[in-house]
Amino acid sequence: MINLEIPKKFKPLATQANQVATEVFRPISRKYDEAEHAYPKELDMLASLIDGMNEGSDMGGAGAAGVRRSANGSDPAENRNGSNLSTVLGVIELCWGDVGLLLSMPRQGLGNSAIASVATDEQLERYGGKWAAMAITEPEAGSDSAAIRTTAELDGDEYVLNGEKIFVTSGDRADLIVVWATLDRSKGRAAIKSFIVERDNPGLKLDRLEHKLGIRASDTANFTLQDCRVPKEALLGDPEVKEKGFAGVMETFDNTRPLVAAMAVGVTRAALEETRRRLASAGVEIDYDTPALSQPAAAARFLEMEADYEAAWLLTLQAAWMADNSKPNSLQASMAKAKAGRTCVDVTLGCVELCGAVGLGESELLEKWARDAKILDIFEGTQQIQLLIVARQLLGKNSSELR
């Protein structure tokens, strides 16, 4: 039966996450926006708390509980609301608090997501409980992740990694870096694998930390890998070079894109709620019964933004729900990411405009949200990459036909 409300059983989780966002994130939000590269030590205690939450149930916590599709014998006709949905709901609430701080949460990195999603049981045991960042992008390969140049050569029982990685979220603070590298550059995407590199590996050299437009609480590191040796067992997933292997790596994104969409949804809601309050104090109330065009222009604009927010929110929940129900969701995950990413940018900027100097000033968080928003339409696949994925699926095209 169609019901697009937050499931009853996840309401306590959402409330809890909202409390964390309100009590922990919001009070230090501006502090770490200003103190870029300072480690938000307040998060350590919180991270332990969230580990406990993840341990306790199938309720996903802050985002990196992993998105393994269980192949258990549950009735496929039965509607499931599981960890994908609960994780998305948690991420929305936490990012309503502060998206930069969520990205800085120990042990909640995208690397953790990748490990949780594709690691073998031994790898899970070996790397469990550690904080893992994800290193894909290179100076010459951004969206085109099949073009990466970092190489991995098998030498006895070890792989030797060489190359350069940029834009590694939490790269300085994490315990592990999941590095994408190619086993054979002549074999294209099929040869691309991910490797778990310990942060203290002597072959992994931190070049610098970036100064950014937004999410300044989160560190963004650039590395050089120079004869960086990792054990053979550090290769995540299947070591065979075959086309499907890369598809497997890319499938990780089907699972993480709804999470990034959820981040965008959370930031968008924060801006809308604040703006609604500001407009009310300026004498503009949003009236849902009266046609938008019969209301003040600010109210009509707000309604428009809220409508985009709602679409983004629903698309995000749908993508997660499909994962919970083992339905292929690559199309819906990219739709959610595309819609949520652009909506977040449009709405946060629109809110700054509506609130004028109050929106622009650093005494409020509106301007910060508008700066934080932009990355959400870029990482985990830019707007344009999402549109490509959606188009290929809708039109039945492969990546050589529609480039």
Added chain:
Amino acid sequence: MGIGLRGLNWLAGSDLLDRIRIRKGVERALFQGTKGGFRTATAAGRTFEAAQSLGKPARQPRSKSKGLFDVTPDDEQAMFQEAGRAFAADQVRPAAKAADDERKTPPEILAQATELGVAMLGVPAELGGVMEGGAATTAALIGEALAHGDMGIAYAALAPSAVATAIGLWGSAEQEATYLPAFTGEDVPAAALAILEPRPLFDPLKLETKAKRDGADWVLDGAKSLIARASECELFLVAADAEGVGPALFVVESKAKGLSIEDEPAMGLRPAATGRLILEGARVPATAILGEGKRADYVECLNRARIAWASLSVGTAQAVLDYVIPYVNDRKAFGEPISNRQGVAFTVSDIGIESSGMRLATYRAAARADQGVDFAREAAIARRLCAQKGMKIGSDGVQLLGGHGFVKEHPVERWYRDLRSAGVMEGALLV
């Protein structure tokens, strides 16, 4: 008008005009003389008599949600959806072009829609209908399915159900007993939920149609726009600003004195043969006010209508998507399918993304209505998305076909006109 329609028809059919080469001039003169529209009488209409009243009005039961997020319809809804889709594909779409050209939905299509049971959805089971817990969602799914065939035909077919649904939701026991049995048989009367008025920035909470008390009666004056099959309607629910009450709905039978119909052709929804209802001192009894005339009921009615139009927009938006995909894949330019170009492909992506968002927002609003929780916000949002994104989809549909989209060989220009219309309509349909 000094010239009657019969006379005009004779004139149009005669060779005289052609023989003396004055047809163009006469036609232009006629156009000038009739811009205000011909007025004809409303339909004669049947006699609605109260069957045995239930004593207290039958009402729609709440849907019993398990409290889980779910995008799939339940079995009954899926059945209606499937039937609606099959009917739309087999009957509605093939008839759409002619219906648009002729401004008429074939009677056999209306009869088949009745067979589908669309009018019974809003009638409580106690009165022979099938109104169930999930009725709003079911109606939205049917609206979407039929509008995938054609929005104008969907409007023509579903308009009477709006009246049945409104009476089923808010009517008194007496009104239910009087009017609802007619909607459960084969011969469902044409009927209209008449709210929209012909003026810019129309606000359905500030009506220019007035209902004044006169003794025990109400006397209505005003005009209602874009009514489906207006000249055939036997029953109207007319929104009027009632003296001492505020905006409310009145049950007005077509044979009431003081009613007339003007033809009102519009940019879209042409198969619904839209017309304008003029009320000039139309007198109805005190009991004609729907239910208790509560403002909350009226506002709920507005919001349910917005969900209904949103559902039609979703169906037509999906029709655009389904049509442009094979077109841009087949159409070649510069030596390859135009869909190999990002400018084209990304437009298709956006149609997919925004139509999915519209659909989910519409479903959410409808499901909330079924659950008996407030849905004003969700209805307003569904409407905003459908008015704005729906129109963009209509425009992109034509754009992707270029000049071919602009000509009537392809349906995209019709969808362009219909998607504009859906964002303007108030009332007229209900979920």
